[in-house]
Amino acid sequence: MPTTRQVIALAGVGDLGRYVSEELLASSHFESVILTRGSGQPWFTELGISIHKTDYTVPSILSILDTTHATTLISFINDLTPTYITTHAALLSACRQSATCKRLIPSEWIGDSETYPLKPDYYAKSREPFRQMLKEQKEVEWTLFNIGWLADYFLPKEHTYMKPVPLEFPVDANGWRAHVRGTGDEGQSWTCARDVARAVVELCKANEPPHASDPQNAGGHTTFVYDKLKYGRLDAGTDGGGHGDGMLGLSPKEDIETT
Ligand SMILES: NC(=O)c1ccc[n+]([C@@H]2O[C@H](COP(=O)([O-])OP(=O)(O)OC[C@H]3O[C@@H](n4cnc5c(N)ncnc54)[C@H](OP(=O)(O)O)[C@@H]3O)[C@@H](O)[C@H]2O)c1
Numbered sequence: 501m502p503t504t505r506q507v508i509a510l511a512g513v514g515d516l517g518r519y520v521s522e523e524l525l526a527s528s529h530f531e532s533v534i535l536t537r538g539s540g541q542p543w544f545t546e547l548g549i550s551i552h553k554t555d556y557t558v559p560s561i562l563s564i565l566d567t568t569h570a571t572t573l574i575s576f577i578n579d580l581t582p583t584y585i586t587t588h589a590a591l592l593s594a595c596r597q598s599a600t601c602k603r604l605i606p607s608e609w610i611g612d613s614e615t616y617p618l619k620p621d622y623y624a625k626s627r628e629p630f631r632q633m634l635k636e637q638k639e640v641e642w643t644l645f646n647i648g649w650l651a652d653y654f655l656p657k658e659h660t661y662m663k664p665v666p667l668e669f670p671v672d673a674n675g676w677r678a679h680v681r682g683t684g685d686e687g688q689s690w691t692c693a694r695d696v697a698r699a700v701v702e703l704c705k706a707n708e709p710p711h712a713s714d715p716q717n718a719g720g721h722t723t724f725v726y727d728k729l730k731y732g733r734l735d736a737g738t739d740g741g742g743h744g745d746g747m748l749g750l751s752p753k754e755d756i757e758t759t
Pocket residue numbers: 511512513514515516517535536537538540556576577578579583587607608609610611647648649650662
């Protein structure tokens with residue numbers, strides 16, 4: 501049991517950040533603090549995590565890092581625009597100036613940055629320019645978490661903190677619909693949000709975290725077998741065809757072969 505708990509600062513905590521907050525709380529090694537633009541979500545207080553309001557300027561972030569003695573800053577800020585660069589440049593600058601916080605995990609959490617660094621499309625104008633800033637400095641250790649899709653999107657909404665994204669993820673677990681990406685035979689990779697959170701906790705314990713994206717952070721690779729989903733069958737839907745948005749109906753029928 502460690503005698504002093506390291507402080508982990510979490511910026512922009514929402515759905516994915518909630519898993520990491522819970523896993524950090526469950527660990528005897530860490531204490532966490534949350535940076536938010538507003539007053540925070542009710543569950544922050546329920547978990548007993550201290551909340552620090554910020555406008556994401558360097559002085560504001562630096563003051564929080566230094567007063568809390570944070571050693572690692574993890575961002576979950578969900579911003580698809582170039583503003584991501586400004587905000588993350590401020591996070592990095594604050595870490596560089598901080599006396600204690602020399603580790604940064606920026607808000608990536610999607611994709612495969614080694615093979616497809618510019619996918620999803622918004623990465624070209626947000627994540628990639630910031631990756632260059634990370635590479636140009638040496639004072640702050642950093643890690644990109646690239647995890648493919650979260651497996652949580654296979655779950656109905658009551659079983660996950662992740663908000664449903666029915667038009668993005670190929671399976672809509674709440675509306676019983678699905679569509680096929682590519683031929684349907686291409687390999688896909690997904691990881692449970694809870695496992696991502698546990699991996700983050702392990703990384704925080706490591707003395708020397710990896711400095712670049714680590715494909716081993718991804719979940720097991722598998723083939724997306726679209727007609728053998730565990731909870732039903734892909735068919736033409738009950739309305740005689742597709743739904744007009746490229747999605748097909750999933751039938752939760754008991755006589756369907758499952759895998
Ligand atoms: N691999 C996957 O399948 C997958 C799925 C979902 C998300 N992700 C990624 O995981 C990360 C977190 O996503 P999430 O779904 O957990 O996010 P989320 O719940 O939608 O939002 C996280 C928080 O970001 C903060 N935020 C949003 N816009 C901001 C801005 N312009 N400036 C500063 N803060 C802002 C907000 O916090 P405050 O209001 O408290 O400031 C918000 O609660 C993102 O990078 C996202 O792309 C990956």
